[in-house]
Amino acid sequence: MSEQKVFLIFQDTADSRPFIEALEQENPAATFDYQPGMVRIDGMGELKITREVVSEKAGRDMDLQELHLTLVSLSGNIDEDDDYFSISRH
């Protein structure tokens, strides 16, 4: 079971907010742990965000690569494109 686990950790700042909100919306099963200064998002199997939702949350056109400015750590195999970013286990 735990081999299926993936996670993302973001700094808890205004810049990371659209990503966290998009993760919340697009991964209803994920758990959100607000720790001092950072947010840990755990998911089973896969965590995925799309540029469309992130842009909507941010109120401007976003480049998904901007997530690396506030990303602290992640675990999982990355699959990314201009329009989505996902981590999963395979």
Next chain:
Amino acid sequence: MSIQIASKEIKPLRLNYAHIARRMGGDTKPASRYQEAVLDVQPTTNFHYPPTWEPNKQLFDVTRTAIVMNDWHAFADPRQYYYTSYVTARAKQQEVMDNSFEMLEKHGLWKTIPAPILDVVRKVLIPLRHYEYGANLNNQDICDRGYGAPITSLASFNGFDRIGMAQYLSRIALLIDENEETTLQAAREAWLNDANWQPLRHAMEDTFVLDDWMEIMVAQNIVMDGFIYPLVYGRIMPQLANQGGGSLLMITQFMSEWYDETVRWTNQLMKVISAESPDNAALLKQWVSTWTNRIEQAVNPIATLVLGDQASETVASVKTELLARLAKNGVAV
């Protein structure tokens, strides 16, 4: 010896101000800066004195528009502009525009633009600085008499944008005249006296005196801009670019970007207001149809200055686009 660094979390007792927490349905996560800047900022009560200029109304009064909203905070700016985010975004764009102007000037790029194209710029683009200034007045008026901080703050930002664009147009005029004011004066003369510009000027001045601020919003920011921007910056400028005026696109870039951005919040505003009640939707529909008919007539002579006999066809296509966009957002005319 090993050192164990333990982190200890101190949970704040409250994440938000009480009025924001009430809005967000609980104090579970911190509000965004935008939410803090607009939610319930609108004064609603304890107005001691009615305004002397309008004794039958309160200082802030929902009845200044016929639109009825249960909650004037139902609309949120999709761009989430509050002071800092607005100023940061515009400062970046201003830098780009400044560089473009400098480059055109330094390398004399504008001198490569054929004279007939510059003539069109003088006749059609530069008089629009008066249009922008009028749009500034309308938006500051909405900010003054409107209701609901998300709407009034956005109107105020919009007004400032218009001043900025009027200045860009003046700067283009000075650039192509090498700092003489010939075009600026000719453009003013055109706006005031040229028969081709009078229907638009008349329509604009009629919006200045509308009582209902939401009608001004529809007439100015949705209908008038919905014609002028796609026509001038979406149709005419690319055409001029193809005929050798490519560098013009650099110094009008802000305007086309700005309009793409504006469409996002006007769509959202129409969607929220028309979804509130059939009465609201009917009222919006009525305003949109009155003003689209009027503005279509008003921009035709201006389009003819450049496009000749293709003008009415082009204007009609702009109108179809506008109406299709509005229909998608709950205002089907």
